[in-house]
Amino acid sequence: MDRHRISRIAHREHPIAAPLSDEAVTHVLDGLGGTFLDLGCGGGEWLLRALERSPGARGVGVDVSEPAIAHARAQGERRGLAGRLAFELGDASGHRSPEPVDVVLAVGVTHVFGGLAPTIAAAGEHLAAGGHLVVGEGIWDGTLTPWAAENLGPLLSLAETVEVALAAGWRVVRAHVSSRAELDAYEWAWTGSLTGWALDQEPGPDREQALEVAREHLRGWLRNYRDDFGFVTLVLRRG
Template identity: 50%
Template sequence: MGGAVCDAARMDRQKRSLLAHTDHPIAAPLDDDSVTRLLQHAVRRGDERLLDLGCGEAAWLLRALAEHPGVSAEGVDISEAALERARALAGQAGVGDRLTLHRTEGDGFASPHPFDVVLSVGATHAFGGLLGTLEAARAHLAPGGTVLVGDAYWLEEPSTEARELLGEYDDLAATVDKVVAEGWVPVYAHLSTRHELDDYEWCWTGSLSRWALDHPEDPDAPQALEAARQHRDEWLRGYRDSFGFVCLVLRRD
């Protein structure tokens, strides 16, 4: 068992993430209706320039481009496989001419123009946490622009194990307080429901397990299956009852 866990840790993280999100391309615990509602609050005019820091396969941007013919978008991510999938999906949807993708670290991205809407949902780890993500987003934000950010919070006091697994977060009130203290004004928010939280975890572990079972000849199959088992065990026994997720639509004070 210990050896299998070590092998799981050696599986390429980007490949594992791409496989795990096969059935849930929005890399956060949100259903389709929640994504639509959040975009409605962030994209108000329909001609905005969007930027997604940590876009993955650009699911948020593809949704916005499909719903708003006047929107243009750029996405930033370090996974070439995810960006290739994004390009293919954009071509299939007929929005590829309005989507530009950059393979680079989010904190190293530079653009000659600002953006009306900056998104970063479920990627705050790349910027050292929620406030670091907001600082990075602000650097790209046009005056009067909007940020859509998603991050974890504690639903209830976590166990020591949960803290060790996920790191340090605040409860909801403290999370909002520290955002407001930095000069941001929440204009909308969504708290992921129990169904959304559970559905995301079952999709993550299930997609990875299904791929491993369907591709037993792949050298990564045993590691993928073990990674799914380990993740599922940590979720069910470690943090399911204490983990929450909030998406905030923010403007500057």
């Protein structure tokens, strides 16, 4: 199985592909409406919930994963939102909007753009005047370990992460720092969903691969980054 199918299976029980509770997602999306663009939308859950909360809103989601886009389209149909949204298969970093949008979502996708600052810059190009940018990024509490630097990327502290946005000319109008309970719930759901799926399969390569990926992810989390990894979701406006 490729990584896209593995990710789709792993997110079955936690459709928001980030360590936020349902209540936190509602808080982040509060008051946002109009037209949305979700860069690296995965299974589309952020965009789907945004449109459910704002009946007049419309949106586009972009992702490189075929299983994720297929899931997002099916969910849009099932939830009666298909007439107000579209999901496109493609690289989010190469997407060009035909016109500016009111809200850009870029949660957990900074690796696609080469870091936090490039993500903010690229996402901002899609925004209309006065629009909102929602960006979610991993943060690190303490000295970055060699394992984390190699496997999780060049993570910054919370203060440093916010400073990147401020230095680029943005203001923080809302934020959510994921709690330990949210972080744990996400990781247990990721590894548990993949493990449960594998155990329900007949013996074969896919089953063994899924079990191995889940086992190694679980070990990596518990041994190397559970105590120091965090996640912040920022709602930004230019200013």
